[in-house]
Amino acid sequence: MAKSVEDLPYIPLMSESSAVNKTGVWRVIRPIVNQEECNQCYTCWKFCPDVAIQIDEEGNILIDYDHCKGCGICEAVCPKNCIEMVKEE
Amino acid sequence: MAKLTIPQEELMSSGHIGCLGCGATLAMRYLLKALGKRTMVTIPAGCIAIMSGIYPRSFLKVPLLDVAFETTAASASGIRAALDAKGIKDVYVVGFGGDGGTADIGIQALSGTAERGDNIIYVMYDNEAYMNTGIQRSSATPFGAWTTTTPVGTTGDFKKRPKKNMVEIMVAHDIPYAATASVSYPEDFVKKVQKAKDMDGTKFFHVFSPCPTGWRFSPEMTIQMGVLAYQTTVFPMYEVENGVYRVTKKPAKRKPVTEYLKLQGRFKHLDDETIEIIQKNVDKNWEMLLAKAEFTKKYAE
Numbered sequence: 001m002a003k004s005v006e007d008l009p010y011i012p013l014m015s016e017s018s019a020v021n022k023t024g025v026w027r028v029i030r031p032i033v034n035q036e037e038c039n040q041c042y043t044c045w046k047f048c049p050d051v052a053i054q055i056d057e058e059g060n061i062l063i064d065y066d067h068c069k070g071c072g073i074c075e076a077v078c079p080k081n082c083i084e085m086v087k088e089e
Numbered sequence: 090m091a092k093l094t095i096p097q098e099e100l101m102s103s104g105h106i107g108c109l110g111c112g113a114t115l116a117m118r119y120l121l122k123a124l125g126k127r128t129m130v131t132i133p134a135g136c137i138a139i140m141s142g143i144y145p146r147s148f149l150k151v152p153l154l155d156v157a158f159e160t161t162a163a164s165a166s167g168i169r170a171a172l173d174a175k176g177i178k179d180v181y182v183v184g185f186g187g188d189g190g191t192a193d194i195g196i197q198a199l200s201g202t203a204e205r206g207d208n209i210i211y212v213m214y215d216n217e218a219y220m221n222t223g224i225q226r227s228s229a230t231p232f233g234a235w236t237t238t239t240p241v242g243t244t245g246d247f248k249k250r251p252k253k254n255m256v257e258i259m260v261a262h263d264i265p266y267a268a269t270a271s272v273s274y275p276e277d278f279v280k281k282v283q284k285a286k287d288m289d290g291t292k293f294f295h296v297f298s299p300c301p302t303g304w305r306f307s308p309e310m311t312i313q314m315g316v317l318a319y320q321t322t323v324f325p326m327y328e329v330e331n332g333v334y335r336v337t338k339k340p341a342k343r344k345p346v347t348e349y350l351k352l353q354g355r356f357k358h359l360d361d362e363t364i365e366i367i368q369k370n371v372d373k374n375w376e377m378l379l380a381k382a383e384f385t386k387k388y389a390e
């Protein structure tokens with residue numbers, strides 16, 4: 001980040017990733033994945049508008065709670081019904 | 090571990106500030122998956138322009154240019170001209186605008202780009218109104234919809250004109266490729282982009298992007314909304330390659346439009362008579378599309 005006006009480029013450049021926005025704080029309901037039931041079809045990964053679902057080396061689904069806003073799409077599209085939305089404490 | 094049905098690489102970042110369940114961001118995510126890293130994107134005002142959050146953040150991992158509302162296509166043409174001047178051939182240039190920024194405000198620049206045949210990809214993400222400024226009617230808002238400028242109230246003043254058909258307008262420019270796509274069918278969208286990306290000339294995509302905020306439905310239903318739009322043929326899936334129409338996905342049995350309309354607050358004022366008008370119009374458009382596909386088939390190379 002620039003410290004003063006002099007440090008700013010003449011042409012405004014977007015130099016930082018939006019990932020610094022921790023949009024997870026918006027969330028009021030939280031997706032919980034039942035890993036036992038999950039058959040790793042990745043339908044939830046495919047439809048996440050927040051790029052907040054990752055696939056780890058073992059092929060498991062990982063929810064990125066720093067960025068997940070709790071829209072509930074993953075729960076709605078999961079063909080195995082193994083994602084549950086629960087109220088944030 | 091199942092095989093992924095779309096490319097794994099993410100060129101859109103998390104932390105964008107779109108609403109919960111925003112369809113427009115899915116359109117961007119899939120588009121970049123289809124095109125890969127060597128892509129430049131130019132965007133006008135609209136929801137897509139605020140996604141990055143405050144300066145100097147960007148929600149894309151590829152170069153992103155923010156331009157004035159009416160200049161998306163012109164700026165894409167300019168980027169292409171600059172790349173050509175520098176001898177850079179392996180970069181895809183994308184203009185990515187909302188329905189207001191495309192079907193209304195940016196249509197002149199887009200028409201110019203298409204008529205010149207500039208080698209760019211234009212994507213209209215269609216949330217069917219000016220959402221970023223608070224749900225004002227655009228020419229892509231469908232007949233019957235409530236918006237803040239078609240406010241219904243006691244006078245029944247919903248939108249009385251049908252949705253502007255942007256694919257037809259682009260086809261009339263004799264461009265190599267124009268298609269519809271939906272965020273509910275990413276494989277179909279990615280396939281179309283990959284098919285068209287290396288064609289020379291202007292390529293146009295009309296992408297159905299449900300908006301929970303503006304359409305008044307609960308955010309987890311975004312994907313379902315696209316599925317119903319397809320199954321009712323309110324928004325059919327097709328492509329037009331050098332004037333030849335092809336329906337790329339056909340629902341086994343068409344559902345009545347009410348199944349789509351009844352889930353959205355923006356249509357809740359509609360009476361049976363008005364729904365009948367909508368159904369008739371959807372039927373007509375669907376039959377005309379099938380007829381066009383049948384008639385133009387003989388011109389396929």
Ligand SMILES: Cc1ncc(C[n+]2csc(CCOP(=O)(O)OP(=O)(O)O)c2C)c(N)n1
Nearest residue numbers: 134135136158187188189190218219220221
């Ligand atoms: C020339 C000009 N007029 C008006 C505006 C105000 N404005 C900013 S975003 C926006 C709405 C954009 O609507 P649309 O293109 O449909 O995209 P959406 O917000 O729905 O994603 C408007 C009217 C502007 N930025 N520039």
Ligand code: SF4
Nearest residue numbers: 107108111136220300
């Ligand atoms: S208003 Fe609609 S299109 Fe805009 S960010 Fe919200 S959900 Fe997305």
